[in-house]
Amino acid sequence: MTDNALLSGSVSALRQQLRDRAVSSEELTRACLERIEACNGKLNAVITMCSELAIDSARAADKAIAKGDFGSLTGIPLLHKDIFCTDGVRTTCGSRMLEQFVPAYDATVVSKMKAEGAVMLGKCNMDEFAMGSSNETSFFGTVKNPWDLNCVPGGSSGGSAAALAAGMAPLVTGTDTGGSIRQPASLCGVTGLKPTYGRVSRLGIIAFASSLDQAGPMARTAEDCAIALTAMAGIDAGDSTSADLPVPDFHAGLNHDIQGLRIGLPREYFNDDLDPEVRERVMTALSVLEQAGATLVDIELPHSHYAIATYYVIAPAEASANLARYDGVRFGYRCDEPVDLEDLYLRSRSEGFGEEVQRRILVGTYALSAGFYDAYFNKAQQVRRVITEDFTRAFDRVDVIAGPSAPGIAFPFGAKQQDPVAMYMEDIYTLAVNLAGLPGLSTPAGLINGMPVGLQLIGKPFDEQTILNAAHRLQRDTDWHLARPQLEALAP
Numbered sequence: 001m002t003d004n005a006l007l008s009g010s011v012s013a014l015r016q017q018l019r020d021r022a023v024s025s026e027e028l029t030r031a032c033l034e035r036i037e038a039c040n041g042k043l044n045a046v047i048t049m050c051s052e053l054a055i056d057s058a059r060a061a062d063k064a065i066a067k068g069d070f071g072s073l074t075g076i077p078l079l080h081k082d083i084f085c086t087d088g089v090r091t092t093c094g095s096r097m098l099e100q101f102v103p104a105y106d107a108t109v110v111s112k113m114k115a116e117g118a119v120m121l122g123k124c125n126m127d128e129f130a131m132g133s134s135n136e137t138s139f140f141g142t143v144k145n146p147w148d149l150n151c152v153p154g155g156s157s158g159g160s161a162a163a164l165a166a167g168m169a170p171l172v173t174g175t176d177t178g179g180s181i182r183q184p185a186s187l188c189g190v191t192g193l194k195p196t197y198g199r200v201s202r203l204g205i206i207a208f209a210s211s212l213d214q215a216g217p218m219a220r221t222a223e224d225c226a227i228a229l230t231a232m233a234g235i236d237a238g239d240s241t242s243a244d245l246p247v248p249d250f251h252a253g254l255n256h257d258i259q260g261l262r263i264g265l266p267r268e269y270f271n272d273d274l275d276p277e278v279r280e281r282v283m284t285a286l287s288v289l290e291q292a293g294a295t296l297v298d299i300e301l302p303h304s305h306y307a308i309a310t311y312y313v314i315a316p317a318e319a320s321a322n323l324a325r326y327d328g329v330r331f332g333y334r335c336d337e338p339v340d341l342e343d344l345y346l347r348s349r350s351e352g353f354g355e356e357v358q359r360r361i362l363v364g365t366y367a368l369s370a371g372f373y374d375a376y377f378n379k380a381q382q383v384r385r386v387i388t389e390d391f392t393r394a395f396d397r398v399d400v401i402a403g404p405s406a407p408g409i410a411f412p413f414g415a416k417q418q419d420p421v422a423m424y425m426e427d428i429y430t431l432a433v434n435l436a437g438l439p440g441l442s443t444p445a446g447l448i449n450g451m452p453v454g455l456q457l458i459g460k461p462f463d464e465q466t467i468l469n470a471a472h473r474l475q476r477d478t479d480w481h482l483a484r485p486q487l488e489a490l491a492p
């Protein structure tokens with residue numbers, strides 16, 4: 001088998017080849033490690049490699065396979081976003097604050113995937129503390145989009161999306177607080193799933209905004225996302241917000257038949273602000289689903305307009321509380337020779353955190369301060385409820401809600417960096433889904449000027465299966481998800 005076949009294989013195909021002993025996990029793992037070594041200089045998608053650990057786990061997987069002992073991911077190499085704590089492996093969250101941080105335990109997602117036999121190759125670059133939509137806020141430098149090295153990969157899980165698109169691993173993880181799985185998936189031409197809030201444990205995921213954060217998979221197909229979600233999901237005694245619900249076998253539950261599926265098109269997403277080319281790609285994808293038996297229904301989400309303002313009060317407020325723990329005393333970066341306690345706090349936090357993180361802490365503490373709490377934080381919580389009710393009402397009439405994943409294609413470095421609000425608009429179609437705690441998926445819907453665009457499918461709470469099925473059907477009837485950047489151009 002050629003390396004390129006290995007490097008573009010789906011998890012489901014590779015899993016079969018491993019079971020048939022057509023390839024060993026060690027071969028596959030070495031091919032991925034070589035690929036990372038060859039391309040990472042250009043892409044900067046991976047912050048930390050664990051080559052020895054990976055080869056050891058691959059050998060263990062090969063032994064298990066020889067005995068006929070398979071987990072759902074046995075022998076499959078993967079990369080984790082560097083927000084997941086990994087036992088004995090540095091976990092930076094893209095920040096100087098945690099540049100030297102080595103956790104003493106695995107996040108639940110990491111241990112669950114390990115228990116299913118996955119082989120961890122390393123950790124992916126990301127926006128600092130997952131704040132951003134372009135990967136330009138990482139302390140470890142920007143990640144390049146493998147489709148065009150002059151453009152951003154999206155964020156905050158941009159390292160994961162770029163690594164996947166570049167063939168460094170067949171499976172990667174991300175987290176999504178306001179769009180950070182779906183938007184980079186859209187900009188890098190891969191499939192990304194943000195599960196329902198509570199579906200996946202947050203234990204060991206470095207907290208950004210606790211009521212919004214959710215981990216999920218990115219992969220080459222919806223089918224692979226179904227396999228990975230089953231491995232990641234489930235109640236966890238260590239996360240009181242994880243849902244006490246059975247985890248279906250999403251892979252076994254995949255069904256191409258979408259006859260009668262009602263897909264809602266929010267008027268507020270398909271308005272005059274929508275880029276005409278994005279609209280055309282999204283509508284073309286939806287017409288494929290229509291031909292497969294779905295019906296398109298016009299719906300309204302009348303308070304969508306408030307999502308950005310609401311999110312940018314709630315997320316910074318929660319972040320300011322979560323980031324208070326980085327005080328230079330207990331762990332993380334500490335400034336040199338503080339003269340007193342205040343100087344220690346002030347300089348450790350000013351030097352350890354980047355500009356965007358500091359901006360969020362300022363906004364968040366302001367919104368939570370006495371005197372402004374009611375006007376901002378409380379008001380935002382009320383609007384969040386109203387936004388959630390819009391979805392509840394819409395889901396009385398439809399099974400899935402569709403729209404773009406992002407307002408456009410990948411943009412050049414620096415294009416939005418000077419204007420935080422322009423950057424915040426990148427998540428205009430994704431944020432409300434987090435505010436309402438719903439599952440959302442981005443699947444490729446073709447190219448504009450050679451760059452990928454994503455279709456977003458939003459589901460009812462805990463109904464990841466229906467959006468996976470619709471994406472699976474789309475991927476059976478089209479080949480947009482198979483488009484790849486020029487791999488040869490990436491290696492030196």
Ligand code: GLN
Pocket residue numbers: 130131132133155156175176177178179180181208315427
């Ligand atoms: N871009 C959004 C933000 O900066 C969302 C980030 C995320 O989902 N982690 O907050």
